[in-house]
Amino acid sequence: MxxxxDxxxxxxxxxxxxxxxxxxxxxxxxGEFIILAGKNxxxxxxxxxxLNGLLLPDTGHLIVNGQDVKKHLVQTRRTIGMVFQDADTQIVGDTVFDEVAFGLENLKIKRSQINEKVTQVLEDLNLFHLKDRNPHSLSGGEKRKLTIAGILVMDPQVIVFDEPFSNLDYPGTIQVLTTIIDLNRSGHTIIIATHDVETVIYDATRIIIMEQGLIKEDGAPADIIRLLEFYGVKEPSTSKFGLGIQPWRK
Ligand SMILES: Nc1ncnc2c1ncn2[C@@H]1O[C@H](COP(=O)(O)OP(=O)(O)OP(=O)(O)O)[C@@H](O)[C@H]1O
Ligand SMILES: [Mg+2]
Incomplete structure (x- = not known):
């Protein structure tokens, strides 16, 4: 692999x-699918x-595709896309369509190509019917998907999600989860910080547990699952009832 x-x-x-x-x-x-868990x-x-240089370390190094993040911020941000919990702070466009097109426009790509890519991503995320709406008027779940669309259109290798399921209803959670799983199946590396381990554990390849700024555990979901509650993270109920790791999506 x-x-x-690094x-x-x-x-x-x-x-x-x-x-x-x-x-x-x-x-x-x-190709890894990593859950980052740990208490508030x-x-x-x-x-x-x-991971994409929004904060820089005081000591140590982060290397992305062989390059030091500190010295290659633009390249790093094209490789690693971040979807934050608070979508409002990320919104810059006047319409949903412009919002998704924004990153591509900055790359000076041809208009026809931009329109094609944006349309595709909006359709994939079931947002196309909202394309002319003001992003600020969307619901929380729609905004979350819009933020994901803005990242996907840039085609990053790695996609980082910080609490992607918070405030989403059941269909919204399924839609975001399905998007994440599809991205992983198409070769993207996924890193998700979440308190909802149950939702994603079936598809995860690795769980990392943090506590007080330290990495305390790092391993295969089947090995880490029993340790979750020791670190204040809810263990999936199937595991508690002795049924192991089951898909959350039926
Ligand atoms: N700018 C800052 N100045 C000082 N302390 C900060 C700052 N940002 C975060 N912290 C502190 O660093 C610690 C880690 O915060 P962080 O947001 O990384 O936690 P988290 O694991 O993401 O928590 P949650 O599950 O609540 O999202 C917290 O104690 C927080 O108060
Ligand atoms: Mg957090």
């Missing part, structure tokens, strides 16, 4: 002196923000 991300002993201390992540080292390979405040978002 091809190594995409993280070597990174730490990050905030301005107030609080150490958000401590001595994290790990490698991420193409364990450092998941802080860690994820380092």
């Amino acid at each position: 091809k190594k995409i991300i 993280i070597n002993n990174i730490s990050h201390t905030f301005d107030d002196g609080y150490m958000g992540i401590k001595n994290i080292s790990l490698s991420i390979f193409q 405040g364990s450092g998941k978002t802080t860690f994820l923000r380092h």
